[in-house]
Amino acid sequence: MVITFLRTVILYLLIVVGVRLLGKRQIGELEPSELVLALLIADLAAVPMQDLGIPLLAGIVPILTLLCLTTIFSILNLRSTAFRALLCGKPSILVQNGRIDQHELRRNRLTLDELTEELRLQGVTDLESVKYAVLETNGQLSVLLYAAQQPVTPRQLGRKTEEPGLPLPIIRDGAVVESNLQARGLSRQWLRQALAERSLAGPEEVFLLTVDELGRVYCARKEETHP
Structure with missing residues (x-):
């Protein structure tokens, strides 16, 4: 044994x-x-x-x-x-300029139902809005919409945006992550004040608290467990 x-x-x-x-x-x-x-x-x-x-x-x-x-x-x-x-094959263009390449579809043994399912998973229901749909070598479908169908960005609207950066967990499941607290240049006094503002007695009542590079705080209180 x-x-x-x-x-x-x-x-x-x-x-x-x-x-x-x-x-x-x-x-x-x-x-x-x-x-x-x-x-x-x-x-x-x-x-x-x-x-x-x-x-x-x-x-x-x-x-x-x-x-x-x-x-x-x-x-x-x-x-x-x-x-x-x-060894890995080449990507296949299944949809180009809104038109399905039926030859590529058959060559990759992909049915029309499977193609439309993959498009729906990407949030696409209108084939005419698709500029390219590429079947990658790992089997995933990459979808590129026409520029007019893509979401508008703040840059296109001429607006300035601030980069929030990566939120760091300061409290995780009731435990304070000291290294992340120091990385954000914060103190225990700041943490106690942040908890008091949210009517929290201490870290043990917090499930997750994060702070990004702009100083924005996300806090999730622990849910009460019932027997």
Whole structure:
């Protein structure tokens, strides 16, 4: 039992480290080669976990080999556009100037219902408002509307705007984040005053309190829990 536990922990940590080495892009967006890698690693790790008769190295060596191979492919992807197109494919323009490219739709084995569903998920219901709809290599649909259909920005209206920056959590689930309090140049006295203005006795009553670069405060009180 102990040996099984240790083998499982070792393989699990190995896979976690390997996936972290692949980078955040691979975690969030699986290319075809990366999907194959994930399936193979899962299969290779499962067998040594269940069968104690198989040496642990029989699972570790193939997993390390696949991770090294993927790293090499990633480097080649960065340096060669031809290799990247061969391994990952190319984006396909499904809609151009409001017209559906039926040939590209068939080539990507995408139905009209699937296309309209993806457009609705992007908040688009009128095809004539679409300048380009591109099926990316990771399977996601990128939609670019005509300029006249895009939301108006303050810059287009000639208005000046201030950048609020990234809100930092000062209190998170009742605990004060001292590093963020110092990063915003704030003191405990300021925090006590901010809580008093919101009729809060202390940080323990706060679920989340954030402050952005303009000094704007967002505060969410903890909800009462009932037995």
